Amino acid sequence: MTQADRWMLPEGIAEILPADAQGIETLRRRLLDLYHRWGYELVIPPMVEFTDSLLIGMGRDIDLSTFKVTDQLSGRTLGIRADITPQAARIDAHSFPRAGANRLCYAGQVLHTRPRSVNGSRAPIQIGAELYGVDSLAADIEVISLMLETLLVAGVERIHLDLGHVAIYRSLAEAAGLDAERREALFALLQSKAAADIHRWVAENIEDPRSAQWLRALPDLAGGIDCLARARDIFADAPPALEAALADLQRCADALARRYPAVELFFDLSEVRGYDYETGLVFAAYTPGHGQALANGGRYNGIGSVFGRERPATGFSTDLVALNQLGSGFWEEGGAILAPDSDEDTLWQVVERLRSEGEVVIAALADGAESEVRARCDRELVKRDGSWVVQPRG
Secondary structure, three states: OOHHHHHOOOOOOOOOOHHHHHHHHHHHHHHHHHHHHOOOEEOOOOOEEEHHHHOOOOOHHHHHHOEEEEOOOOOOEEEEOOOOHHHHHHHHHHHOOOOOOEEEEEEEEOOOOOOOOOOOOOOOEEEEEEEEOOOOHHHHHHHHHHHHHHHHHOOOOOOEEEEEEHHHHHHHHHHOOOOHHHHHHHHHHHHHOOHHHHHHHHHHHOOOHHHHHHHHHHHHOEEOOHHHHHHHHHOOOOOHHHHHHHHHHHHHHHHHHHHOOOOEEEEEOOOOOOOOOOOOEEEEEEEOOEEEEEEEEEEOOOHHHHHOOOOOEEEEEEEHHHHHHHOOOOOOOOOEEEEOOOOOHHHHHHHHHHHHOOOOEEEOOOOOOOHHHHHHEEEEEEEEOOEEEEEEOO
């Protein structure tokens, strides 16, 4: 092994140096304070858990993203978390149960076996909030609003919000009588947004003319608020669950437009992200110039059933590192005060007082290389008339 091999990090794994680390930590504190003001209580789940609980209920993707190791104490398989959401669901169902609404938030690093985007990190710092125990549109709107507040606090100036509803595809698949294999095939085509391939597949697999018409129309139902009106016309005699989903999207859009008029709303009625575990509204936030979603979430009722307590749930998450990079920036390193190399008690007392007031005070060390330390300091402590005072450095 060469010396270079010793300091190289695995692909997709990065260290965070002081300037970025301070900005990320400041943002983390501000966001957790925001969630606290909204009534969300902080939980800190462990980095590893038994895969029996960590991988249940969130779909196949989370299984593929999870590093697995063998526990030397029990011999069972452990997973290094790739998503904190299932851990929060376990906490709500078992560790911290409540009869009604339970608002939880979290912040911590997760680890992915592969990056989720080109040049993406395999070790993002995930922060988010989950609302359990309330199966209502008001809860969804609260969570989406908190997600938008998160981006605004981070300094993201332009927000594009995508809204969809899993019940739309689920209702159409059920009405068409699709078995599991054909649902998976159509699911894959909808994910690729390949309209021509979808039309061809529908022609070859769907006999009912009405279901075929609905499924062919689905990929084209994307755009602004007008696409909801078009969908109501196309699905006029569709199953009640689909009509309810369109009504929820309309009410959600109306509420968000009043609260956040500067946020651009976009609807994609063929959205199937999270279809295997999400059950209602799904949403994602974007900003121009950044191809991946900044934050996303949705409703995932019933995940707690694997822990013995089925609960309605909705939530969102985002990556602190990405937010810190894309936000307008609100943390700037202030100056520091240089304290001379002295063991005088009165100097120590002055330094302690300044630090307690929030000042950065760096002690000069006689044997240290002080050039970089001195460059950070715009002021210094000097003794004048028997007292230690702070003055600008010349």
